[in-house]
Every structure is written in C-alpha cells, then in structure tokens.
Amino acid sequence: MSSKSSKKKFNILEHELVPKHEVLTKEEAVELMKSLGIGPERLPWIRASDPVVKALGAKPGDIIKIVRKSPTAGESVAYRFVVSG
Amino acid sequence: MSDFISAKKLDELLDSARSLLPVGVFNELRERLTRLQLTEDEARRIIDLAIKEYLGSLIEPGEAVGTVTAQSVGEPGTQMTLRTFHYAGVRELNVTLGLPRLIELVDARKMPETPIMVIHLDEDHRYDRVKALKVARSIETTKLENIISKIDIDLATSTIIIDLDPEMLEDKGLTREDVIKALSKVKALSGRVSTDDADVNRIYVEIPVNYDFIKIQKLRDRLLKLKLKGIKGINRVIVQRRGDEYVLITDGTNLEAVLRVEGVDPRRVFTNSIYEVENVLGIEAARQALINEIRNVLEEQGLDVDVRHVMLIADMMTMTGVVRQIGRHGIAGEKASVLARASFEVTVKYLFDAAARGEVDELRGVAENVIIGQIAPIGTNLVRLIMNPTIAKRSE
Numbered sequence: 001m002s003s004k005s006s007k008k009k010f011n012i013l014e015h016e017l018v019p020k021h022e023v024l025t026k027e028e029a030v031e032l033m034k035s036l037g038i039g040p041e042r043l044p045w046i047r048a049s050d051p052v053v054k055a056l057g058a059k060p061g062d063i064i065k066i067v068r069k070s071p072t073a074g075e076s077v078a079y080r081f082v083v084s085g
Numbered sequence: 086m087s088d089f090i091s092a093k094k095l096d097e098l099l100d101s102a103r104s105l106l107p108v109g110v111f112n113e114l115r116e117r118l119t120r121l122q123l124t125e126d127e128a129r130r131i132i133d134l135a136i137k138e139y140l141g142s143l144i145e146p147g148e149a150v151g152t153v154t155a156q157s158v159g160e161p162g163t164q165m166t167l168r169t170f171h172y173a174g175v176r177e178l179n180v181t182l183g184l185p186r187l188i189e190l191v192d193a194r195k196m197p198e199t200p201i202m203v204i205h206l207d208e209d210h211r212y213d214r215v216k217a218l219k220v221a222r223s224i225e226t227t228k229l230e231n232i233i234s235k236i237d238i239d240l241a242t243s244t245i246i247i248d249l250d251p252e253m254l255e256d257k258g259l260t261r262e263d264v265i266k267a268l269s270k271v272k273a274l275s276g277r278v279s280t281d282d283a284d285v286n287r288i289y290v291e292i293p294v295n296y297d298f299i300k301i302q303k304l305r306d307r308l309l310k311l312k313l314k315g316i317k318g319i320n321r322v323i324v325q326r327r328g329d330e331y332v333l334i335t336d337g338t339n340l341e342a343v344l345r346v347e348g349v350d351p352r353r354v355f356t357n358s359i360y361e362v363e364n365v366l367g368i369e370a371a372r373q374a375l376i377n378e379i380r381n382v383l384e385e386q387g388l389d390v391d392v393r394h395v396m397l398i399a400d401m402m403t404m405t406g407v408v409r410q411i412g413r414h415g416i417a418g419e420k421a422s423v424l425a426r427a428s429f430e431v432t433v434k435y436l437f438d439a440a441a442r443g444e445v446d447e448l449r450g451v452a453e454n455v456i457i458g459q460i461a462p463i464g465t466n467l468v469r470l471i472m473n474p475t476i477a478k479r480s481e
Contacts, residue, residue, distance in 0.1 A: 052367035074109020
C-alpha cells in the first residue's frame, strides 16, 4: 500500500476493531436476497475503496457477511453491499 | 424420584433453540441449565419459556426506534457538563469529554479536539518499563528545539552555532551523529555542517552565501522545527501502567504509521479519531469505534443509556459506507422528503431548492406527516392495504 512498508505488513483484518468479514458466493447471495425479500442495494453499503474490501479482494456487486461481536446478542450477523466509490 | 436429565439429552433439547436464540442468550441458557439438576420435562419447559420470552422482547415491526433513540440520548444529554476536561492523571494530558466530545462524534469531525491514541505493546515490550520507554521514544516526535540548550547566529563567521543538551539527547535516545545526519539532509545545508573538536556538544552550520538577515532568521526557525525522529502528528507519549502491562498514551494521532512501529501490538492500537479508523481499518471498525467512543462519553458522565440506542446511531452514520454526520450535511440533509429536511434546519433554503427542482413529497416518513397533521406511519399505521386481484377473484 505505502512505500514505507518495508517491514512485515500488518493485516488489518486482525485488528480488534475489525469484525470478521467474508465475501458471500453468488449462490449464498441469491439465497440471502430471497430470504430478506429485498434487492442488495437496500442493504447497508461498504465502499470498494474500503481497506477491508481491498484486503478481501471483493468487487462492487458482492455482498459481505459481517459477524460482529455484540454486547447484547453475543454475536450478530450483518451484511453489506459493496458499491463502487 | 424422577430421573435427572443427562448432559447429552440436554444438548439435544437445546439444539432446537440454537437457531432461534442469539449466541449470547443461548450460551447463557445452556450454562445455567447445565448447572441445575432438572428433569427432562422441566428443562424442556424452561427452554420453551426462554424462547417465548426472547421472541416477546424483540422490537415489533413499525416501532419508532429512531425517535426512541433520539429521546433516550437527548434527555440524558441535557444533564451533561457543558465543558469538561478530564485529566487522565498523568502530567498535563487532558481529554475532551462530555457534551463537546459527543457533539464532535455525531458531527463526524475529521480531527478530534484532543486527538489521543492508546497503544498496547507486543509480548516482548509489554512488561518492561525500559523497553516500553524505548518504543515510546521511537514514536514521539523529537525536534531539534527539544534537544538543544542554545542556538546562535554568528554573522561575523556566517555560521549558526548549535549547542546540544547532552541530557536531553540521552533522554530521547539520540546521538550527535543523528543530529548531524538530519541537518545534512536539509537541502540548502549539505556539506555545510561541521563539528567542534574542542566541544563535543557544539555543531556549526555554515550559512549559504547569498542569504540576507531575514533569510537567516527564517533558516534558524526552520532548523528548530526540524524533525529528528518519531512519527508525524504525535507530539508526546506517556507510558502508563495498566494492570500488569505498560501502555502508551499519546497526544496526537497517526494510526497508519503507528501500526507499523516495531514493538507495538498492531491488533490493539486505538485512536479516538473516527476518521482515521475509517480510512485505515474500514467502515465496520469505524462503526465499532463510534459505539465505543459514544458509550465511553456517556458512561464517564454517569449516564445510563442502553447500548442499542448507541448502536442505532452508529448504524445510521455508517449506512452508506462512509461516516456521515447527523445533521444537515449528513443524515438529516439526505432524507428523501422535502418537508422532513426543511423541518430540521435552514427551512427556507430547502423549500426554495425543492420548488426550483419541482420535487414531490410522497409523505411516507414520520416528520412530514406530523407537519401536515396526519397520523404518522409508525406502529399499526405502517400497514398498508394492498389488494391482490388474483386472490380476490378466487374467493368470489
């Protein structure tokens, strides 16, 4: 990313603030949209320029599944739609 | 005496609840049940009751959660101290908290009033004060002015005379050679830096020929601000003991650079600048940081606000993939309805703009329906009647 990163580069996905992200496959995405009954653009968005999206190599149009640590539910699953920008 | 349920049977019963309950609730239920001596029937009834209770406490469709959040955060907000500075206990480092900090957070300011980082160290450096200090020194910005005792301009010989302070040099972990190297890197001065054989703490800088007095003054001021070591933006680092480990607290923030510093635990480097978190770690991390920071402010003021409200605020702010402020340049200003936008701030501007563009208000939201005196579409009024002609025909 930066020219200064001569040392071992830190993977931001390991940072404590970053919850687990994973890219859904086409089939999973279709399944999810069917169960929610909405189009993907009505999910919360995540930009293609987002550092996590870059690290995962996701493309605009993908859906990212996020497993957050939640103080109320222990674990909660959220989805974000990758948009360009 | 009826038989108590075996652990295996209990797990089988619990499996039916696994998909219905969130992980946290499920784990607590299982933990409590395994501790009790129960018959199968009792266990089944408790599990059923837990599921029923959970489903009953879910938010109902149409509940005006946004309004509830606004009230629940707004009311305690009136009790917050208007201008508080909380002294962290160590030297003069202070942190903006209370209302100013809360406003800063929901306004999504680029830079907090008092930028601060909390840096945890890796296994090697965590438990040793000396090692922690070494990492601290490599992070803290040290300028020439921090390590000299005197700087003079000698016009007769056309030199700048710098006297180093050996104690400060030692303290910052620098040597005279480091200083000379840094000075030689300044474009106008390459080859013009020399030392004094008699005095080890003296450095001579020859002034380039065609410099007039004002230019020399400027050069001197520039040299004073010359960065010798450290990370840009971090003015001071304090080593603090927390439990059995040492952590670094900084004045100033630069997340991206600190993550690469040797000796820190990059997984646990935190900054109070949401903007930096968003840029370096992404929108989800920014959401989490927002929740932590807002919660921190409320808790510090002794206000008991449910996390769910704070989570809703953070969700709204990060909805579009970038951190938006709550206000007319963010969430409130991007509402679909003209009347809802106009009801927030700068009413006339929004009405004029909408008129010029010929906007139509569909009256689907809450604010616009309150304005025109209709029942707002919340709760049971959210339900719209839609006729499905095929079904209507069948029942004829």
